[in-house]
Amino acid sequence: xxxxNRKHSVYTKNxxxxxxxxxxxxxxxxxxxxxxxxxxxxxxxxxKQVIKKANEHKVKLSSLLANSSVNNQQQKEETKTKEQxxxxxxxxxxxxxxxxxxxxxxxxxxxxxxxxxxVERMIVRLDRIKERELLRGALSQGCETKGEIIRVHQxxxxxxxxxxxxxxxxxxxxxxxxxxxxxxxxxxWFGEQEGVFQLLRVEPLIYERRPKYGDYVQQYGxxxxxxxxxxxxxxxxxxxxxxxxxxLPLYHRAAYLxxxxxxxxDRWWNEGNPKYELFDVNCTHYVSQCLFAGGAPMNxxxxxxxxxxxxxxVNKQEKWSYSWAVSHAxxxxxxxxxxxxxRAIMMDRADQLMLGDVITYDWSGDGxxxxxxIVTAFDAFGQPLVNANTVASRHRYWDYSxxxxxxxxxxxxxxxxxxx
Numbered sequence: 431x432x433x434x435n436r437k438h439s440v441y442t443k444n445x446x447x448x449x450x451x452x453x454x455x456x457x458x459x460x461x462x463x464x465x466x467x468x469x470x471x472x473x474x475x476x477x478k479q480v481i482k483k484a485n486e487h488k489v490k491l492s493s494l495l496a497n498s499s500v501n502n503q504q505q506k507e508e509t510k511t512k513e514q515x516x517x518x519x520x521x522x523x524x525x526x527x528x529x530x531x532x533x534x535x536x537x538x539x540x541x542x543x544x545x546x547x548x549v550e551r552m553i554v555r556l557d558r559i560k561e562r563e564l565l566r567g568a569l570s571q572g573c574e575t576k577g578e579i580i581r582v583h584q585x586x587x588x589x590x591x592x593x594x595x596x597x598x599x600x601x602x603x604x605x606x607x608x609x610x611x612x613x614x615x616x617x618x619w620f621g622e623q624e625g626v627f628q629l630l631r632v633e634p635l636i637y638e639r640r641p642k643y644g645d646y647v648q649q650y651g652x653x654x655x656x657x658x659x660x661x662x663x664x665x666x667x668x669x670x671x672x673x674x675x676x677x678l679p680l681y682h683r684a685a686y687l688x689x690x691x692x693x694x695x696d697r698w699w700n701e702g703n704p705k706y707e708l709f710d711v712n713c714t715h716y717v718s719q720c721l722f723a724g725g726a727p728m729n730x731x732x733x734x735x736x737x738x739x740x741x742x743x744v745n746k747q748e749k750w751s752y753s754w755a756v757s758h759a760x761x762x763x764x765x766x767x768x769x770x771x772x773r774a775i776m777m778d779r780a781d782q783l784m785l786g787d788v789i790t791y792d793w794s795g796d797g798x799x800x801x802x803x804i805v806t807a808f809d810a811f812g813q814p815l816v817n818a819n820t821v822a823s824r825h826r827y828w829d830y831s832x833x834x835x836x837x838x839x840x841x842x843x844x845x846x847x848x849x850x
Contacts, residue, residue, distance in 0.1 A: 517589045517620040517627035524618070524629055525577040525595070532597055533573035535560035548632040551834070559832045566809065566827070571600040571607070580615075587622035606810040612823040613700065637711060637820045638801045638835040639793060686849040688786035691724025692806045700822040707743060707750075714757045714802040716819035717788055721804075724786050726772040726847065738763055738772055761790045761799040764845045774845040780828050781812045788845040789816060789828055795839030803828070 520542070527539050535556045543549055563569070574597075581592040595614040600607065619631040698716065702708035709715050718740065722728065731737035731751070738760075740750040752759035764774040777783060783805050791801040803816035807825050815825040821833075830836050 516622075517591075520620055520627050520629050521577070521579075521591065521593070521618065525575055528595070529573055529575035529597075531556060532575060532599065533570050535563070535570075543629050543632060545629070545631045548634075551634075555832065555834065558836075562827070562829070562831055566603065566811070566813070568601050568603045568809070571602050573600070574598045589620040589627065591618045591620070592616075593618055601809075603810040608807065608809070608815070608825055610815070610825050610827070611700075612826055613821055615821070634834045636833075636835045638713070638791070638818075638830075638833060685725070686786065686847050687725045688784060688847075688849075691720045691726075691786035691804065694723035695720045695804050695806050695817040696824065699817045699819060699824045702819075706740070707748075709755060711820050713818050713820040714760050715755045717802045717804050718754045718760070720786070720817075721772065721788070721847065724847075727770075729771045757790050757802045758799045760788075760802060761843055764788065764790075765843070773848040775848060777844040777846050780814050780842070780844055783814050783844055783846055787814075787847055789814070790843045790845070791830065791835075792841040792843075793835050793837055793839075795837070795841050799843065801830075801835070 524539070524542050527542050530536070530538060531552070539549060539552065543552075576596045578594040578596070579591055580594050583590040593616050595616065597612050597614065599610045601610055615635040615637065617633040617635060618629060620627045621630045622628075695716075698719070702712065702716075703719060706715070706719060718738070722740075728739040729737040730739040730741075732739075734748075734751050737751050738753045740754045742749055753763035754760070764772075765776060774788070780789065783789070785805055785807075787805045789803050789805070790799045791803075792799045793801070801818070801820075803818045803823070803826075805814040805828070806817045807815040809815060809827070814828040816828050817824050818826070826832075829842075830840075
């Protein structure tokens with residue numbers, strides 16, 4: 431082979447190498463449609479995996495947050511339940527010890543009540559009851575006290591409870607057995623001390639001292655003793671109108687039916703008759719209903735400061751006399767002399783009264799009567815047992831010395847209802 435040919439052959443070889451190299455380079459940078467599709471699918475799968483993992487993390491995070499919220503809520507509920515269990519346990523203990531005190535007239539609340547003022551108040555009342563029961567020869571054969579929570583307010587570490595107590599006592603006197611019942615209302619404050627709720631304050635609610643209208647009736651004047659207007663046309667509606675005769679005027683009625691008055695008193699002593707308005711201070715309203723149920727005639731004058739009458743609420747206006755609903759006004763009315771209608775004679779002593787007669791109470795001895803009761807039974811010595819309705823009582827000893835409303839200045843009026 432000649433040199434020229436060798437050179438050419440070498441060139442051709444090198445040229446072939448370069449050609450091969452270029453082709454390989456060209457091939458390495460050449461993407462076929464299949465390769466593009468494969469690459470796109472790879473990117474898409476990776477994107478889906480990223481999104482999937484992100485969603486998984488999001489779900490886990492949401493789950494963690496939800497569980498945390500649930501746990502917090504559960505913890506709050508558990509804490510609240512523990513707090514309620516704590517103050518309710520203290521409340522239950524208070525009711526149990528209160529019941530024992532009523533049964534035995536012995537105070538044992540020092541570890542339960544951390545209110546020195548109430549402790550002293552309770553001791554004075556129990557000592558008074560114990561002395562009275564000894565003088566009466568009355569023994570307690572057992573007591574049952576039930577508590578009803580009317581309202582609860584809880585804030586921070588303090589709980590306020592409005593409590594209604596139903597006390598039922600079995601009394602034995604000579605050979606006589608009877609049951610005395612009454613309701614009491616108290617407001618209790620519980621506070622947390624060292625992780626435990628304790629009873630820090632007790633406030634008895636003395637509704638007998640809150641006469642309806644207060645001094646309003648005195649400002650506008652009540653009828654004076656002896657100045658009585660004759661009844662006008664009979665009032666509407668009469669809730670027991672069937673007992674009236676069509677031929678006789680209202681004030682010429684049959685005899686006062688004491689057993690009817692007592693039956694009504696025993697039926698409605700602890701609730702309001704829905705046929706009448708129910709007052710917050712309901713004692714005199716209740717006694718007037720009892721008198722009316724026994725046949726006592728209304729003295730309808732149409733004037734609130736005169737007569738003794740009730741027609742209900744008309745166009746949102748109160749249509750009844752003060753004497754129907756206010757103890758002081760009823761006291762004045764029954765003290766007045768008249769020849770017709772509801773009449774009474776003031777007696778000197780409680781044991782002179784009969785069934786269906788009335789007692790009114792001046793707690794402070796200042797001449798303002800604030801509470802009324804009706805005689806519904808007698809004890810073994812002929813002393814009256816009475817019913818009342820504001821602080822509901824049934825067959826309670828008439829002097830009310832077991833009430834926080836009672837004072838050593840308390841005065842009474844004893845009214846014997848005249849029967850025609």
